[in-house]
Amino acid sequence: MSLLPAELPASPPAWDTLVVEPSQVVAPGPVPVSIYADEVWSLAPLVANxxxxxxxxxxxRFPDTVRPQMQMAAWTMINNPLPASVLVGHPAWHSRLGPHGIHDTVLRWQGFTTWLHQQELHGLHEVTEDALGAYAGHLARRPGAGRSAVTKDLVALTRLWAFDTAGVAPSGMPMPPWHRQGVDDYLPAAPAAGRGENTTEPISAATMGPLLIWALRMVDDFADDIFAARVESRRLAEAVAGTRGTPDTKARLKLYLxxxxxxxxPVPSRRxxxxxxxxxxxxxxxxxGCPASQVNALxxxxxxxxxxxxVRDNPGTCPLAVPVTGRLDGKPWxxxxxxxxxxxxxxxxxxxCFIVLAYLTGMCPAEVLGLETGCCPEPDSGRHLIYGRVFKNASDEDGNHRSAGQPREVPWVAIPPVVRAIxxxxxxAPDGGLLFDAAAHSFHTASTASSVSISNEGMRSRIEGFVAWAGELARKLDREHEIIPHDPHGAIGLARFRRTLAWHIARRPGGLAALAIQYGHLRTAMSGGYAARGRGGIHELLDIETARSTADTLTILxxxxxxxxxxxxxxxxxxxHAASHAPIFAGSIRTPRQARDLLGNPALTVHDNPGALLMCVYDRERALCHRMEPVDAPRLDRCQPTCANVARTDHHAELLLQRAHGLEKQAASDGVPGPLADRLARHAGHLRTLAERHAHDRIHTREPTP
Structure with missing residues (x-):
């Protein structure tokens, strides 16, 4: 049976044939254009993200003997869909791959051709079904081989067979045996746990706290000064560029120096x-008042x-004549x-601005970097909303990846710091362009929309630079306690922000998330904004983190x-009663479905609230934290001590006494005014009463073990 698509040419492409046919180009703006004879083929015309x-x-990088066959298969894959007959029995496969899928597939072909060369097989025409089986075994035996990676390798070879067979000069490569039999028998043993965003480590609170503080300071307090300085520096540069050199300007320069x-x-200098x-x-x-060229000439x-x-011995600064209006604890920053x-x-x-957007919205990095001017219009009433594009899992009517993304069905909720950042x-950004337009954010000269944003790698580098700069400023201002420490799990990166937000909202209701909650109750805003469960929202991460926190609380209890x-x-x-179910859920929450199973069981919703020194055994009908709000989760930032959902353990009682002791020490200090000392003493007495009530009312399931 022939797999040849009707639109393929009758002969191999000529040397000057475009690698990407014009009908397949989706990239906006100018992009590199490759021809068939080029040693390197650019896939930029296929990238719209x-x-x-x-x-x-x-x-x-391919062996000479097999290179022409691989080029023909790759050109066919770039410009034509996978034949429909190959898709039968594989509903999750896409008939067309995006540019990165094509790149990944060809890299896997490269590994296959390298193995063929080592086996002294000199082309696809020498490949047999036994050779394919041997290669699958080779992949499965490699150190650290995972089922997902091996599956991708095997599917890539299925595509190679299909596009080679569909080409104008098929080699006769046989159908891979796993295409008929399934891949399970060719894969390594399944690991105990999966990977992905749900297992990504959140940024530690010690790192995220000062990082967010400095980012918010930049957005809220320092931005106007920085923009004013930028305007003044450009004015000076333009004035210098427009000055012609004359004997008078040279004389002024000599007099100044x-x-x-x-x-x-000191002489104004730079590093x-x-x-x-x-x-x-x-x-x-x-x-x-002279041109810069006269300085060099002199x-x-x-x-x-x-x-x-x-100059080396007496370097000076170059202060701009703009007032500093931003304040830090009442003093200029x-x-x-x-x-x-x-x-x-x-x-x-x-x-x-990126840090604020990524952390306080929960967007994926690609969505943040894909935002455009006008994405957050002023509302007639209610909250600000952000309208953007979703790239992950974006597909066309045929199920193929849409590189340009597609409009998000449910907009993001924007709290005030996010609106300020936008x-x-x-x-x-240039009008009508990307908020993170790469050319505009180079800050060399004014630019028009480039259709390309700062890359992920570029933004990762900028975040590390921001951390270093904030540390230097903290030292300069004698705020060493606000230096951003190294995260124990490695580089901050981009993808960890949304996981970190979910972690902090679920587990630190009175801690770091309060930095966001004070601006508009972030969790409530998100929950309301995602009532329709829009595709790819952060609600799944919130559910998973909340369920994990609940499972941890039950296990400890x-x-x-x-x-x-x-x-x-x-x-x-x-x-x-809820704690008796802990062994069922301990360490098992990895997917949104598992999270929903736990959170959907009203008998198991136990939330530890260390800030309030209690546990919430949540029952919506008895809750005092949100009687008038249409939500189905506790508001741990509003815990009421008289609520019927409150429970305390011996550990909470110990913490009550510790806090009472600390308040009593403050009240006894000579530097505390009398009225404040009285309030502190009364609060300490209330905490001791709660601890005594616990000691009187406590119940347990067994006597302590020695």
């Missing part, structure tokens, strides 16, 4: 690539060469902004009860 990598195929030297004053100080030519030219003359050692720092500060401001980005720990409060018996 502004933040996505533009892959290419390098044929120099001579005055600095005669008075032993060059070698971290040495060099003259800040443009700034000096702006101060002297230093080349013998009488002025001695200035270079003087910097005495002045330097002319040489404005471009870097603008980069840090753009990075801070408004700042709209001042940077189960173990404590086995050791004789007591429980008190109106919900004590319900807590004990």
């Amino acid at each position: 502004p933040s996505a990598y533009r892959p290419s195929l390098n044929w120099a 001579r005055d600095l030297i005669d008075h032993g004053l 060059n690539a070698g971290h040495r100080h060099a003259l800040a030519n443009v700034y000096i030219a702006a101060q002297a 230093l080349g003359t013998a009488p002025w060469r001695h200035l270079l050692p003087y 910097t005495q002045s902004i330097d002319f040489t720092e404005t471009r870097q500060l603008m980069r840090h401001l753009g990075t801070a 408004r700042l980005l709209e001042r940077i 189960h173990e404590d009860l086995a050791q004789g720990t007591g429980v008190s409060g109106p919900a004590a018996r319900r807590a004990i």
